[in-house]
Each structure stands twice: as structure tokens, then as C-alpha cells.
């Protein structure tokens with residue numbers, strides 16, 4: 001039997017000091033809340049990481065290997081809804 005696409009995505013948020021100051025902790029809390037609210041905890045692994053060496057540009061995070069920079073927590077949360085919550089909900 002062929003395997004479909006992997007069930008689990010990994011979302012990694014930088015918790016280094018520059019991203020922390022811009023709201024990375026709030027982003028992690030909100031991502032976590034959204035996963036709980038939508039019952040998607042088993043489909044998305046949420047992790048923190050040390051500095052991703054892209055400081056100063058915003059809050060840095062990854063969806064699997066894709067690097068993302070959001071200028072503030074609201075922008076990160078909107079993108080998370082668009083790229084993670086909506087597609088997984090419609091699976």
C-alpha cells in the first residue's frame with residue numbers, strides 16, 4: 001500500500017531573544033490554542049527553537065522546512081490559520 005502525504009506537520013517557532021521580544025511566545029500560545037480549538041494537536045507538532053539567525057526581520061518560524069518571517073504576532077497567526085488550520089480542517 002502506498003503512503004499518502006505525511007500526517008504530521010512540524011511548526012517551529014524561534015524563541016531566541018529578538019523573536020521573543022517581537023512576540024514569539026504569544027505566537028506559540030495562540031498556535032497551540034488554535035490547534036486545540038480545532039482538534040488538530042495530533043496533526044501538527046509545535047516546537048520552539050534557538051535563534052534561526054534571521055533576527056531583526058520579525059518573528060521567524062518554519063512550517064516543516066519552509067522559512068517564514070512575520071512582522072508581528074497577528075500576521076503570524078493569520079498565516080498559520082491560512083496555511084495550517086484551513087487546509088487541515090478541510091482534509
Ligand code: FES
Nearest residue numbers: 016019052054055
Ligand atoms: S532570535 Fe529569532 S532569528 Fe534570531
